Amino acid sequence: MKRKTVAWILLGALASVGGAWGAHAALTFNNTVTGEVLNLDDALEEGRDTEAVKTFLETGINPYNENPACLPKGEEIFLTACSGCHGHLGEGKLGPGLNDDYWTYPKNETDKGLFETIYGGAQGQMGPQYSALTLDEMLLVMAWTRHLYKDDPKKAKWLNEEQRKVFKPYSADRKKPTDIAATGECSPMPN
Secondary structure: OOHHHHHHHHHHHHHHHHHHHHOOOOOOOEOOOOOOEOOHHHOOOOOOOOHHHHHHHHHOOOOOOOOOOOHHHHHHHHHHHOHHHHOOOOOOOOOOOOOOOOOOOHHHHOHHHHHHHHHHOOOOOOOOOOOOOOHHHHHHHHHHHHHOOOOOHHHOOOOOHHHHHHOOOOOOOOOOHHHOOOOOOOOOOOO
16 A cells, blocks of 8 residues: 555544544533633543433533433432532522522523533632533533522523423422422433
8 A cells, every 4th residue: 555545544543533532522612711622531431422411512402401300310419519519409608509590600501601610610619520420410410400490481591492481490399309200211301
């Protein structure tokens, strides 16, 4: 074979191997504070290839939002990993509240923005969570955080039109997802 042909074959092989993980992300994700591109290769191996993660990395929309079968898992992760700083109901403690219309970082109004903040960290004590939570767990905790929202659903940019119509702002007297027998398996909701 000619050198040129061998070089093109090697280049193609390297591109396909190196781009295998990168191909999952059609969007670019940026650090909330610095704006630098986040390296998704730093994520934990487990939980990278779920259908929900693949969908999210392509669209920037969390397919677990308002899925009753997924909310108990999201709540469990939130209570373990997030509530110490953000409060059990996202009301805020050391860290900001997450259950109302005010966002310290306005980009967190979108699923993509909230993911970027969780994955890459923020200012203050909010460090990057890519070594503590899998990508799938991040989506589950985001869904629970969104579920805790207590303000006008018309302002909830993460909900699609159908979800906005039926969304009930969170209140402590509302039944928790863990109190409701969830039917089905936790899987992505259709957009």
